[in-house]
Amino acid sequence: MKKFCLLLLAACTSASVYSQVATGLAKYVDPFIGTGFHGHVFMGANVPFGAVQLGPANLSEGWDWCSGYHISDSTIIGFGHTHLSGTGIGDLGDIVLMPTTGDIKVYKGSLNNMDGGYVSKFSHKDETAFPGYYAVKLQRYNIGVKLTATKRVGFHEYTFPKTDQAHIVIDLQQGIGWDAPTETSVQQVNDTTITGYRYSKGWAKDQRIYFTMILSKPVKNFTVYDSTARDGKTVTGNKVKGVATFATADNEKIYVKVGISPVSIANAMLNIKTELPGWDFNKTVTAANADWNKEFSKVAVKTTDDVKKKVFYTAMYHTMIAPSVFxxxxxxxxxxxxxxxxxxxxxxxxxxxxxxxxxxxxxxxxxxxxxxxxxxxxxxxxxxxxxxxxxxxxxxxxxxxxxxxxxxxxxxxxxxxxxxxxxxxxxxxxxxKATAMKEERGINYVKNLGFIPADSTAESVSMGLEYAIDDWCIAQMAKKLGNVADYNYFLKRGNNYKNYFDTKTGFMRARLSKTAFREPFDPFQSRHIHGDFTEGNSWQYTWLVPQDVEGLIKLLGGDKAFVTKLDQFFVAKGDMGPEASNDISGLIGQYAHGNEPSHHITYMYAYAGQPWKTAEKVRGIVKDFYTDKTDGIIGNEDVGQMSAWYVFSSLGFYPVNPANGNYVFGSPLFDEATISLAGNKKFTLIARNNSEQNKYIQSVKYNGKPYTKSYISHADLIKGGTLVFEMGPKPSLTWGVKPADRPYSAPKF
Missing domain, CATH: 1.20.1050.60 (alpha-1,2-mannosidase)
Structure with a gap:
């Protein structure tokens, strides 16, 4: 009876925990969004900005497996403690654990010989994920896996079948993408503690991570491997593995806590003792989920469409995976x-x-x-x-x-x-200032010529345009500090974008000298790495002047010509060439929402007095390129940027200029949204008569007074207040149209 009561209590506790984490705003988050197409998002358990991203890795490799996981796959080779999310290059995947049964296997296997390794198949029907939690069943071994985490500790729950050959493989060879081990080490300290480290090279050329692993069940036998099995309880080499073996009863759970540290094994242990001293897995899941809910509660949106909530809070989730604690x-x-x-x-x-x-x-x-x-x-x-x-x-x-x-x-x-x-x-x-004055990566040409010659540096146009944005920002900081000389110098460099503009073609293009552009020229062509542009073409980069939209309007011939070319941009069709990057996705004409240089362009209409065209484009992108499906992100998540665009745009505004403190209005998606700010202040956005058809702003009131500007400042936003948009089915030809009501570039001090 006592045993029955304990089992019943455990079942009730589990049920209450999992119904609890299904409540709150976290219930709208679907971590599977972005695991399809080229989203490359992290799948697994973590807390906001945590050092640990604990999740599965598939056996398959390649560009769509930069995070280690893709929804098209049905294999698992283990659960690593670090992952990237949304990148175009693979790395990390450190300290992989894989529970197995049967004969010991210490290599992952291959697609042609899965039985020769420890890889297991799984079904997505047996997979669950929500913020702070991941679960899956390994079909090959009939092992249930549940994962959760604190900031610096990964917490595993493995439910084994009855066997004398239950194993936990510690694979220090395995990484993701470019990652390759340079030195690895594992040591059994006692029957419940295993320590080690992993040094590797890849995208990060000299990566070091230390770990301490504590088991809830004493190890029956511990075996170490490099290329082959080794005597003793410790081994150091390039391909180190450790295997902890147990005898388990049917449905017996073994818990594993893995603390990681960039500094030492001792610090990894300290991280465990401080963040996860106990063994309550469900309590840890609840705490992780509460951490996420605390973050989600900073923005409360009102809508009758739960799909919109799902996409929105999943986007918020993706913005908080990195930067991560180190x-x-x-x-x-x-x-x-x-x-x-x-x-x-x-x-x-x-x-x-x-x-x-x-x-x-x-x-x-x-x-x-x-x-x-x-x-x-x-x-x-x-x-x-x-x-x-x-x-x-x-x-x-x-x-x-x-x-x-x-x-x-x-x-x-x-x-x-x-x-x-x-x-x-x-x-x-x-x-x-020091960063901008170095003699590297084409900066010497910027200082001496005002442009980067195309025959000196690859991707010269993209590089030069980005430097102009950065230098303009330095000028504004210098001005705020009262440094007039530096302000004038860096403002001049901030105008270097004009040196790439060809008045004859009306495009930004590669320059060879002060008098010659590179020939031949095709604004549609995109040659990545060895070409003139970074993951894009001239059509896309001609608009990369968020720091001085007024100057770009002037270059293009005034408001009318500017709008005409913008209109052409969103319908233009042409061959980007065989070397076009996979990152150029989510196309509307030549607009590529799947890549960052295009992200501000829809909002540029407002600078020329036609904010309704911004509304049209933004609503279309929000609807078509962000969904609640696994392929619901139209390009690489890029460590939160794709989702940040959605968070801003669905709220109704976006920071075109990265440093002038203004947000340009677009078209609010939600009927109401409240942002909780520092100092217990709140900023509320209300969209009246809002619908899929009523996407155009007709008028605005700010704190009860008419507001004619098509932007709002950060300073006003963080004061708190209420912004009310009146929406309608047709463009307003008066709101936000006058030059005095349009967004501006240079901050006003």
Whole structure:
């Protein structure tokens, strides 16, 4: 009777936990959205911005498996503790655990010989995921797997069948994508504790991660492997594996806690002791889900359409997977300078996909994540001190130098101009200026010529246009600081975009000298890596002037000519060529929503006095390119940027300029949305008479008074208040049309 009561209590506890996590805003999140097509999103269990992303990896490899998982697959080779989300390059996948039964196998196997390895098939019918939780059944072994996590600890629950040969394989060889081990080590400390480390190279050239693993059941036997089985309880090599073996009763659960650290095995243990001292799996699931609900509650949307809620809160979820924590509970972290840093005074972070995220994800953080903004900027400034420049694309204490521009600059400047005080402003200005004055990646040509010659540097147009955005941002920071000389210098560099514009063709194009462009020229052609553009063509990059839309309008011949060319852009058809990047997806004419350089373009109509065309395009993109299906993201998620675009746009506004503190109105999707801000303030957006047909803003009231501008400032937004949109089925030819009511570029100090 006592045993029966305990079983009944366990069943009731489990049921109550899982019904609990199904409530709240987290119930609208579907982590499977984006696991199809080219979304490349992370699948598994984590907490907001956590160091641990604990999830499955498929046996298949390739571009669509950059996160290790794709919905088209039905194989699992284990559960790693670090993952990327939405990138176009694969890496991480560290510290893989795989529960098995039967004969010991320490290699994953292959698609041609699955029986020769430990890989298992699974069915998506046996798979469950929600924020902070992942579960699946391994068909080959009849093992149930449940995963959850804290910031720095992965928590596994394995339900085994009755067997004398139950195993947990620890595979330190396995990684994702470009990742390859350089040195790995595993050691059995006692019958419930296993430790080790994994050094690897890949996208991050020198990655180091340490782990401590604690088991709920004593190990019956522990075997270590490099290329073959080894004597002893410890082994170091390139392809290290460890296998813990048990005898299990039917449906016996074994729990595993894995703490990770960028610093040491001891810190990994400290992370476990601090974050997960007990063994209550369900309580940990509940806590993780509560962490997510706390974040989701910052934006409350009202709509009768639950699908819209599902897409919205899943988008919010995707914006908070990275940047991820990269320190231990004692504050220690591994720096870019390959030194352990202590007492940093901020939470060190990693996974900065800045070329993507400076456009919308980081501006979104300035609204919803004020404390984390300070940590992000402080991390970037520490990276500057350690490597001599701000991060470009930073991963696990490594500079990858991936993508063009120095895109940390607009993020630092945006935070500074918005009044953030949680970082060293003097150091911040030193960092942005020093980064822009280096002699690398074409910057020397920018300083000497004002453009990057196409025969000197690949992707010269894209690189030059991104530098112009970044330099314009530095100019605004200099102006705010009262540095007139630097303001004039960097403002001139911010106007360098004009040097790529060909007045004869009306396009941005590659320049060879002050008097010659590269020939032949086709605005549709896109040659990635060895061409003139980064994942795009001239049609798309001609609009990459978010810092000075008024100047671009003038280049193109005024408002009318500007709008005419924008209209052409959204219908133009042409061959992009055989080398066009897979990233160029979600096409409307030449507009490519699947890639970031296009993200601001729909909102440029407002600068020329036609905001209703912005509304048309935004509503179409929101409807067609974001869905609740597994292929519901039209391109790489890109570490939160694709979803940040949706969060902003569905609320009704978007930061075209990355650092001037203004948000341009589009077309609000929801009947009502309330943003919870710092200081217990709230900003509410109400869309009256809103519907799929009534997508055009007719008029606006701000705090009860008529508001004729087609934008709102960050300063006004964070004060709190109420914005009421009157929506209608036809464009208003008066609201937001006058020059005085249009968005502007240069911030007003």
């Amino acid at each position: 320190n231990d509970v004692n504050g220690e972290y591994w720096g870019t300078d390959k030194v352990v840093h202590k007492n940093a005074g901020f939470t060190n972070l990693t996974t900065f996909s800045l070329w993507d995220t400076y456009r919308a994800a980081n501006p979104l953080f300035t609204v919803l994540q004020p404390q984390r903004v300070n940590d992000m900027i402080s991390t970037m400034l520490a990276i500057y001190q350690q490597q001599g420049k701000l991060p470009v694309w930073h991963l696990m204490a490594n500079e990858t130098d991936c993508m063009v521009g120095y895109s940390a600059v607009p993020i630092v400047v945006d935070a500074f101009l918005k009044g953030y005080k949680g970082f060293d402003a003097k150091l911040a200005y030193e960092a942005v």
